Amino acid sequence: MFSFLFRRLLVLIPTYIGITLTAFVFIRVIPGDPILVMSGERSPSPEKYAELMHAFGFDQPLWKQYFDYVGNLLQGNFGDSIVTGRPVLEEFFELFPATVELAAFALFFALIIGIPAGIIAAVKRGTFYDHTLMTISLTGFSMPLFWWALLLIVFFSGYLGWTPVSGRISALYFFDTPTGFMLIDSWLSDEEGAFKSAVMHLILPAVALGTIPMATFARQSRSAMLETLGEDFIKTARAKGLSPFKVTVVHAFRNALIPIITVIGLSVGVLLGGAILTETIFSWPGIGKWMVDSIFRRDYPVVQGGLILIATIVIMVNLTVDILYGVIDPRISKKGH
């Protein structure tokens, strides 16, 4: 297990070189610069512009800017936002809990609906249930997120009035948020109705964001289960007279878990990517919206730092998934997969 982990960690070095380089180059190949974009029609004189570019260090050769940046990164300094002047890390950790909360509930929604649906479809293969569930799942998978989110708002908030339109909590509440997780902070606060407001605000964005992963989980669980249900040990289990429930859940599902966990691990990247759109539509103050705003403003340090931090999370989740493989199926870590 130790050498398995060590090998995994070693791969991170070239990965990080790639990430920092991509993050650095990516924002700079987009035309325009922070000074021009911030000033818009009210741009400074060419002399003042040159002075500002110099003051921010943007007139330095790119390789020098890159090495300075990496040098600072190695000391844990992600730099300050050009727009707000605040440290990138501080802004990230202020907004990150909102994204985690949203992604976690989207994942929860996707799991509790997606996996049982996939199992049912596999067990009832070729029946009306199977066709219906897979049609719904294909529809969910094909739905453009932006359109789906607006549709949810118009129907549930606008027409039925069941849920609030956007935000994390009613704008009328204003209390300290020590954890950054609104469900926890609103629970800890003794504001009447705050927790309920936070829950109600979370429902639509979580459903919108969780729809595509839900569809993926359903399809993946179905195919993994179908494969396992055809194995000899399942036939043996049935022959032993075990109940269909026990055969399906204890024997078949447990062995179908590996491909399912792979998809769950990969879906974290999808959730973070989808969070960008979801957060924009639902005015959800997370890192997705923060990144979009920063790209539009050419806020180099924020875009670079944000990309690196998001990539780190995706890497960590994938690493956890790899370790989980080892736990579920010890052959994998022993084989040095």
Add this chain to the structure above:
Amino acid sequence: MKKSIIAAAVLAGGMIMSGQAMAAKTLVYCSEGSPEGFDAALYTSGTTFDASANTMFDGLVNFKVGTTEVVPGVAESWDVSVDGLELTFKLRPGVKFHSTKNFTPTRDLNADDIIFSFKRQMDKENPYYKENNGNFGYWNAMDMSNLINDVVKVDDLTVKFMLDHPEAPIVSNMAMAFASIQSAEYGAQLVASGKLGDLNQKPVGTGPFQFVGYKKDSVIRYAKNTQYWGEQAKIDNLVFSITTDASVRFQKMKAGECHAMPYPNPADIADIRSTDGINMMEQEGLNVGYLAYNTEKDKFKDVRVRKALNYAINKDAIKQVVFNGEASVAKNPIPPTIWSYDQSTVDDAYDVDKAKALLKEAGISGFKTNIWAMPVQRPYNPDAKKMAELIQADWAKIGVDAEIVTFEWGEYLKRSKAGEHDTVLLGWTGDNGDPDNFLRVLLGCAAAKSGDNRARWCNAEFEQELQDALLSTDPEVRTTAYENAQKIFKKEAPWATIAHSTVFMPISNKVSGYKIDPLGGHFFHNVDLK
């Protein structure tokens, strides 16, 4: 845990709050974006000004809400010397800065605060200048360092600006957001603690509302400043609920989650007008959208060619298609809501035959050119690409073959400033209600040199009128000069003036006293809630 709750009023149709909290009046404004910070001098965007200067700060002078009239702010009166080189402000006694979690003022506003507010933008040795790399948006764009030589204290309540040259709009400039008055005492406290950035994050002003807190990208909370020197706000709390998507803002209005919203989606306007409980306020904007001809290029040097192209553009069609009819066709380079607007101007009305005849007279049968169309929506032009396509089709009728060109926004501004275009679509929203802020900034000879004058047109006669107006403080002299300037502009046609767009503000019918600001700001201190 600290309960800074101001959980407050019940919003129309929607929110259920606890009974005890109902007394306070809380207005929720669904704002269109996150402020970049709260120090307006660092930025140029209206979103940031609404969250900072327009709620929490005063200038030496202010604009009377709903007008471009300059009224006293923290200065009671002002005086311009005969030679126009000294501008003296007499400050109002007893003006209090906000007391916040981070700062408790020990004195009232005085001349030191005025000096601090300006010196940090002009003095390269000032710690705040260094902290922000001298990136003071408006100060730089308006080249204020070449206008203001110094700011000096005459006595505690008198401050004098020493100018390099006379400039009539200087008093109006002092009402702009970048000239908001900051506390020198707070500034010094932050320098001592090494937290200079807090001037931009934890603002302290003298305005009608004071800062309570900001949850990034989510909510900004203000409370009434009960020690305000002027008429106190009628509402107790003001909340900016940041909602970037225009359609979602409308849904929030409908659901009673906010009382007011700016910038509705053009496609929603008819729907908003027919929604119960929402009043759609509208007003002609203080803006102009135009197409500038690059007069340095040979093909546009002949005024007959420029005029011919103007006659060939069907502006009514543009108004209908691009603006959904919600605009007025522009005939002058300044909007009709600004003083000195020349009513007598006759526009270059759509006339294809006249256009062809003029081209023939100029000895041209047709030519190739380009139309630059910006990639972003602006208040003065909601769809530049569509506008360019309409102009392209119009010009094709007189044998002019135009290619549509576009770039990323920053690049677009940079390249058009460098004069790479043949013709370019752009526009302007007024900053201070002075015609100078349109005519000299966009059409003056200095702007032709710097590139802000996209027509790169420098006309001696026109420039003389601008200078006459700039040097005089007599409104009559200035009005005549600007009217003459508009006549020269129309004769010379460096631009095709396209449209002045309409500004909309959907507002709950529970709100009274709201006035649309011609300069595009959003102010709530005169507003009351039923």
